[in-house]
Structures are given as structure tokens and as C-alpha cells.
Amino acid sequence: MSGIAEVARLAGVSKSTASRALGGTGYVSDDTRRRVMAAASSLGYVPSTSAVSLATGRTQNIGVVMPYVNRWFFAEVLEGLQQSLLQRGLDLTLYDAKPGTDGRNRIFEDFLARKRFDGLIAVGLEPDHDEIDRLLSIGRPVVSVVGSGEETTVVEIDDDYVARRATEHLVALGHRDIAFVGGGVTTHWAQVDRRRLSGYFGAMEDAGLSNHAVHIVSEVTMPGGYAAAVDALGDVRNRPTAIVATCDEVAIGTIIAARRLGVQVPSDLSVIGIDDHEFADMFSLTTLRQSPREQGRVAVQLLLEHLDDPSRPMRVVRMPSQLIVRNSTAALDPRRSAVVIDSRVRGE
Amino acid sequence: MSGIAEVARLAGVSKSTASRALGGTGYVSDDTRRRVMAAASSLGYVPSTSAVSLATGRTQNIGVVMPYVNRWFFAEVLEGLQQSLLQRGLDLTLYDAKPGTDGRNRIFEDFLARKRFDGLIAVGLEPDHDEIDRLLSIGRPVVSVVGSGEETTVVEIDDDYVARRATEHLVALGHRDIAFVGGGVTTHWAQVDRRRLSGYFGAMEDAGLSNHAVHIVSEVTMPGGYAAAVDALGDVRNRPTAIVATCDEVAIGTIIAARRLGVQVPSDLSVIGIDDHEFADMFSLTTLRQSPREQGRVAVQLLLEHLDDPSRPMRVVRMPSQLIVRNSTAALDPRRSAVVIDSRVRGE
DNA sequence: TTGAAAGCGTTACCAA
DNA sequence: TTGGTAACGCTTTCAA
Numbered sequence: 001m002s003g004i005a006e007v008a009r010l011a012g013v014s015k016s017t018a019s020r021a022l023g024g025t026g027y028v029s030d031d032t033r034r035r036v037m038a039a040a041s042s043l044g045y046v047p048s049t050s051a052v053s054l055a056t057g058r059t060q061n062i063g064v065v066m067p068y069v070n071r072w073f074f075a076e077v078l079e080g081l082q083q084s085l086l087q088r089g090l091d092l093t094l095y096d097a098k099p100g101t102d103g104r105n106r107i108f109e110d111f112l113a114r115k116r117f118d119g120l121i122a123v124g125l126e127p128d129h130d131e132i133d134r135l136l137s138i139g140r141p142v143v144s145v146v147g148s149g150e151e152t153t154v155v156e157i158d159d160d161y162v163a164r165r166a167t168e169h170l171v172a173l174g175h176r177d178i179a180f181v182g183g184g185v186t187t188h189w190a191q192v193d194r195r196r197l198s199g200y201f202g203a204m205e206d207a208g209l210s211n212h213a214v215h216i217v218s219e220v221t222m223p224g225g226y227a228a229a230v231d232a233l234g235d236v237r238n239r240p241t242a243i244v245a246t247c248d249e250v251a252i253g254t255i256i257a258a259r260r261l262g263v264q265v266p267s268d269l270s271v272i273g274i275d276d277h278e279f280a281d282m283f284s285l286t287t288l289r290q291s292p293r294e295q296g297r298v299a300v301q302l303l304l305e306h307l308d309d310p311s312r313p314m315r316v317v318r319m320p321s322q323l324i325v326r327n328s329t330a331a332l333d334p335r336r337s338a339v340v341i342d343s344r345v346r347g348e
Numbered sequence: 349m350s351g352i353a354e355v356a357r358l359a360g361v362s363k364s365t366a367s368r369a370l371g372g373t374g375y376v377s378d379d380t381r382r383r384v385m386a387a388a389s390s391l392g393y394v395p396s397t398s399a400v401s402l403a404t405g406r407t408q409n410i411g412v413v414m415p416y417v418n419r420w421f422f423a424e425v426l427e428g429l430q431q432s433l434l435q436r437g438l439d440l441t442l443y444d445a446k447p448g449t450d451g452r453n454r455i456f457e458d459f460l461a462r463k464r465f466d467g468l469i470a471v472g473l474e475p476d477h478d479e480i481d482r483l484l485s486i487g488r489p490v491v492s493v494v495g496s497g498e499e500t501t502v503v504e505i506d507d508d509y510v511a512r513r514a515t516e517h518l519v520a521l522g523h524r525d526i527a528f529v530g531g532g533v534t535t536h537w538a539q540v541d542r543r544r545l546s547g548y549f550g551a552m553e554d555a556g557l558s559n560h561a562v563h564i565v566s567e568v569t570m571p572g573g574y575a576a577a578v579d580a581l582g583d584v585r586n587r588p589t590a591i592v593a594t595c596d597e598v599a600i601g602t603i604i605a606a607r608r609l610g611v612q613v614p615s616d617l618s619v620i621g622i623d624d625h626e627f628a629d630m631f632s633l634t635t636l637r638q639s640p641r642e643q644g645r646v647a648v649q650l651l652l653e654h655l656d657d658p659s660r661p662m663r664v665v666r667m668p669s670q671l672i673v674r675n676s677t678a679a680l681d682p683r684r685s686a687v688v689i690d691s692r693v694r695g696e
Numbered sequence: 697t698t699g700a701a702a703g704c705g706t707t708a709c710c711a712a
Numbered sequence: 713t714t715g716g717t718a719a720c721g722c723t724t725t726c727a728a
Binding site for chain 1: 394396397398399401402407409417418420423424426427430431434435437439440441442443444451454455458459461462463464569570571574601604607626627629630631
């Protein structure tokens with residue numbers, strides 16, 4: 001009826017031998033191993049995971065905590081994680097920890113304490129102090145994809161650099177009135193947004209354009225970008241000639257808004273994003289590509305390393321990003337080129 | 349050090365009493381219960397889930413199998429599931445079973461067989477015969493959200509009706525050249541698409557417009573809808589005046605394509621979708637609303653019912669849908685109204 | 697190379 | 713109402 005005992009009986013060996021034969025650990029003669037395997041497969045034997053966990057202390061399961069699952073970045077990371085874990089025979093249990101919800105509290109207070117997993121991957125969690133403490137006190141390795149401070153191993157892109165690079169691309173095209181559209185400081189995604197914002201400011205400053213820098217606050221979603229852009233582009237006289245969006249979703253929202261307002265992209269307005277979202281191509285969006293899916297895969301690998309050697313030091317892994325030039329950015333209209341030269345001189 | 353024994357000792361009772369006191373089952377005096385609870389919380393006691401599972405046969409975990417996680421419908425369902433499960437203290441383990449991948453095979457062959465869950469929720473899986481067999485042979489209750497045939501309890505909307513309703517809305521606005529944009533019969537989402545397509549055909553037939561019916565094949569994504577629409581709207585002479593999209597993502601792709609081609613929505617082209625996607629409002633999309641999130645919640649409830657009474661008969665739960673009129677649909681241009689009257693006469 | 701037996705941490709039955 | 717004890721199904725010493 002139940003389990004390995006049956007297999008052992010059928011193979012004519014003891015439970016311990018059967019266990020060794022199946023588990024691949026310890027000495028078993030080739031012959032017995034074969035007999036045991038045969039018995040197991042003829043019985044369709046599948047070990048009870050709870051019994052295995054109880055005996056070994058390993059669950060073969062990885063917990064994944066993230067605040068959203070319906071946003072591009074998160075969904076992509078999740079797919080990367082799932083794929084990598086599946087490949088290694090590990091289960092994935094998901095905890096959807098939306099900031100400021102009861103659910104999030106319960107996750108941190110009850111669910112994580114159950115330790116139903118061998119390790120934890122936190123994606124864009126941006127936990128507060130208490131939450132970080134809880135995370136670390138579980139006694140299981142934790143790897144973050146973006147933003148859990150310096151307390152865990154983390155994989156991320158260099159947000160400051162990426163935003164800087166995006167801004168420089170626009171500067172190089174002759175733009176001076178370059179605005180940044182992205183999350184306010186209080187929103188979620190705050191850390192990432194703050195870094196990108198500061199990269200933008202840095203690049204503006206380096207180009208001598210500090211006094212042209214404008215932060216247009218927007219919710220970090222496509223509709224959010226749309227709303228913010230409709231508002232900001234409405235005023236024809238004070239309209240920027242170029243926009244750095246904090247991510248492609250916001251960039252696309254901006255482009256849609258521009259089209260609605262009759263503002264031509266890129267001739268009237270250049271827009272650059274960060275991500276290389278699946279819709280980027282459809283909108284000819286120039287962007288800085290990152291691969292969240294790959295970040296998920298790397299996170300799994302890092303976690304497994306911690307798993308088989310808990311003494312490993314924490315690491316920060318910086319993933320690459322790449323400028324993808326499409327058709328949403330263009331050189332500033334010739335009519336305004338005099339100004340451009342001007343600014344270059346100032347910049348030097 | 350470990351577990352309930354420690355709690356028992358501290359409370360001055362036996363393990364069994366401690367277990368009863370904590371589990372809420374069986375007789376315990378109020379006084380002992382209090383002492384045990386106090387001891388437990390002072391020790392920060394958390395029961396070992398694997399031990400509990402081993403002893404009870406219950407995992408307190410629900411498996412969720414879906415082919416995508418990065419598409420609106422699926423992500424929404426997932427959030428609904430997560431929220432409901434969390435609320436009841438149940439874990440969610442996710443299996444991402446993309447059609448035609450090795451991963452999917454492994455999930456069906458290895459992962460599901462482990463029975464790491466008390467029940468299974470299959471979302472838009474559209475499993476083939478073998479897969480259905482596997483699903484059912486696990487010996488755990490299964491609930492489907494959309495499309496696992498008649499073999500499991502299922503929650504879904506009436507796809508035929510919804511597409512019919514959408515088509516009728518356009519007919520009522522005087523349109524005759526109404527095309528359907530959606531998945532080819534071989535694509536995934538096949539069942540749902542086929543039902544919607546047939547609802548569309550049915551409505552066209554009822555309106556006496558069978559010979560105006562056109563199925564424009566499109567991948568069921570925003571870029572897919574975009575590509576199909578760019579192609580289909582390119583030919584000015586044979587352009588439909590209205591489009592029923594198989595879902596909002598395709599509808600939005602269509603609208604974006606129309607705008608790019610200078611086709612005005614709704615004056616030149618009416619577009620109706622199905623879903624009420626988070627972007628629908630941003631595109632003023634008329635659509636038939638469904639709530640995948642709610643479908644997720646209902647699925648959990650149905651599963652739990654099966655869990656505490658396995659003899660319960662299978663059920664089909666039809667979720668409501670609702671026409672949301674926005675600005676992507678309008679009465680056929682007056683220039684063509686003669687034709688409209690014509691068709692009405694024919695229709696009667 | 698194999699087997700016996702002692703856990704792993706709970707629950708649940710049966711007496712007391 | 714409580715406690716002793718046998719499961720639950722597997723792994724892992726330790727001897728043989």
C-alpha cells in the first residue's frame with residue numbers, strides 16, 4: 001500500500017537499502033539498485049514529500065515573495081524563477097505581499113514563519129526594517145531581485161547608471177528640456193525610482209542642464225504614465241522636447257498620451273524608457289533593455305549556492321543593460337538647434 | 349529545542365494534550381488550554397508543516413497550474429486565488445505549464461504526482477486527454493477556471509453569449525461589416541476562442557449578416573492584435589466598419605493599429621472587446637466586463653467545498669458579464685445609413 | 697554491501 | 713479531561 005516499504009518488499013531488500021538505491025546515496029550493488037528501481041517503477045512509487053522533509057529537513061520548495069504579479073517586471077521575473085526551479089525539481093510557493101495590506105502582514109507574521117521552504121526569493125519587495133528583520137530571522141537563505149537593502153544577496157541592474165545613460169542619449173540628440181516621468185518618492189518602487197531619478201539628475205547636471213531638470217510625478221503603470229503625460233504635455237509652451245520615463249510602461253503611457261494630444265513622437269517629443277517591455281517594439285520605443293527573466297534565473301542560482309554552502313558571503317550581482325534605439329527618440333528639431341549648440345558650449 | 353514537546357513540558361502537560369489544546373480538536377479544559385497557549389506563544393512555537401502533513405495527510409497547500417502568468421486574465425485570476433487562499437491560511441504553489449514545453453511535461457509527469465497539495469486549481473489549462481487523465485488520477489479534487497472540459501468543476505463566463513452580445517451591440521449600432529479578430533483554431537486559448545467565434549457567427553447569422561462575417565486570425569496578445577489589425581485595416585476598400593475582438597488585449601492592439609493608420613475610432617471604426625482590462629478605460633474601450641479575480645475567489649471556494657465533502661457532484665459555475673459602453677463604438681456613419689436600414693429590413 | 701532500529705514532529709486512538 | 717503510545721513514511725547512523 002504505502003511507500004518505500006512496499007518497494008523494498010517487492011525487490012526483496014530492506015527499507016534502508018531501498019532508500020539508498022533510490023536516493024543515490026551510499027553503497028548499493030548495481031544489481032540491487034536495478035531491482036529496486038524496477039520495483040519502484042512497477043509500483044509507480046512516488047516518495048511522500050512530507051515524510052522526506054520530516055526526515056531530511058529539506059522541503060525541495062522555494063518561497064517567492066513579491067508585491068505584484070500583474071506587472072511586466074514581476075511577471076517576467078516570476079517566469080524566470082519558475083523555469084529555473086522547475087528544471088531543478090524544486091517547487092515554487094508564491095506569496096503575494098502587496099504593500100500596506102493585511103495579507104502582507106499575515107505573510108510576514110504567519111506564513112514565512114512556517115518555513116515551508118528551503119530558501120526565499122524576494123522580488124522588488126522593498127521591505128521595511130521590521131520586515132527585513134523577519135526575513136532574516138527565519139534562518140533560511142534569502143536572495144533579492146532588486147531592493148532589499150544590503151542585508152541579503154541581491155541581483156539587480158544599476159538603476160542610476162541606466163537612467164543616466166538614457167538621459168545622455170537624449171542630451172546627445174541635442175535635447176535640453178528633458179523631463180523625468182516616474183514615481184513620486186512615497187510610492188512603492190520607491191528605491192528603484194529614486195535611484196533612476198538621481199541618475200537622471202546627475203546626467204542633467206553633468207550636461208549643465210540642471211535648471212532644465214523637471215520631475216513629473218507619475219504612478220508607475222501605463223495608465224499612470226498616460227495620465228501624467230496628458231497633464232504635462234497639455235501646456236504647449238512649457239512642454240519638454242524629451243522625456244526619460246522610469247520604465248517602459250510609463251514610457252508607453254506617455255507615447256499614447258502624446259498621440260492623443262497630437263504631439264508627434266519623435267519629431268515633437270522624444271521618449272525613452274527602461275526595460276524593453278514586450279510592447280516596446282510595437283511602439284517603436286527606444287529603451288534600455290534589461291532581462292527580468294534572466295534576473296530570476298540568476299537569483300535561483302545564487303540561492304542554490306547559499307543553500308549548499310550557508311557560509312557563503314552575501315553578494316551583489318549587477319546585471320547588464322543595453323541601449324536599444326528604436327524610433328521614439330530623434331535629434332532635436334533643427335528649428336531649435338541654435339539652442340542646442342548653446343547648451344553644448346555651456347556643458348563643456 | 350523542538351516543537352510541541354517543549355511546549356507541553358513548559359505547560360506541564362503531555363504532548364497529546366498540548367496538541368489538542370493548540371489544534372482546537374477534542375476536549376481540553378479551559379485552564380489547560382490557556383496554559384498551553386501561553387507556553388506556545390512564549391516559546392514562539394510554530395508547528396512543523398511536514399510533521400503535520402505526515403500525520404494528518406493534509407498539506408494546507410493548494411496547487412495552481414496555469415500556462416501563462418504574464419497575461420492579464422491569468423495574472424488577475426492568480427491574484428484572486430492568492431488572496432482567497434491567504435485569507436484561509438493556505439499556501440499556493442504555482443506550476444507554470446506552458447503548452448508544448450518540456451516544463452509542462454515535467455509538471456504533469458513528476459510534479460503533480462508528488463501530491464504536495466490538497467487540491468488543484470487549473471486556470472485556462474486546456475489540457476489534452478492524457479493531461480486530463482493525469483489530473484484526475486492524482487486523487488485530489490480539481491477545479492478549473494475556464495476550459496478543462498466537463499471532467500472537473502469549472503468556473504467560467506459564457507463565452508458564446510458574451511461574443512454574441514458584443515456582436516449584437518455593433519449590429520444595433522447599424523454596422524454590417526463586422527469582423528472578428530482572434531485566435532486561430534490551432535492556437536492556445538483555442539476552446540475559449542472557438543466559443544467566442546461561434547457566438548460571433550451566431551449573432552451575425554441571426555442578424556442576417558452571415559455573408560458579411562469575417563474571421564481575422566490573430567495571436568491573442570496586444571502585439572498580436574496590433575499586427576493583425578495593421579494588416580486587415582490596410583486595405584481601405586475592404587475595411588470592416590466594426591470589429592469584435594476576442595479580448596481586450598487584442599482590441600487595444602487593434603485600436604493602436606487604427607490610430608497609426610489614421611483610422612479614427614470610433615467614427616471610422618468601432619471596436620469592442622471582452623474583459624474590461626486595466627487599460628480599457630485609457631483607450632475608452634467598449635467591452636464586456638468579466639472579473640477574473642472574482643473567478644479565482646469562487647474557484648477557491650468551490651475547491652474547499654470539494655475538500656470537505658469529496659462526494660460533492662461536479663459543478664459548472666457561470667460568472668456574470670456586463671456590457672460597458674465607452675467610446676470605441678459608435679453608430680455607423682450616416683453616409684452609410686441607407687445600407688443600415690436595408691440590413692434591418694433583411695434582418696426581420 | 698546490507699539490515700535493524702532510532703529518529704524527524706505531529707496527530708489520533710485508546711485507556712485511564 | 714488527560715496521558716501513553718502507535719502510527720505517518722522516510723532517512724540515517726551503526727553493526728553486521
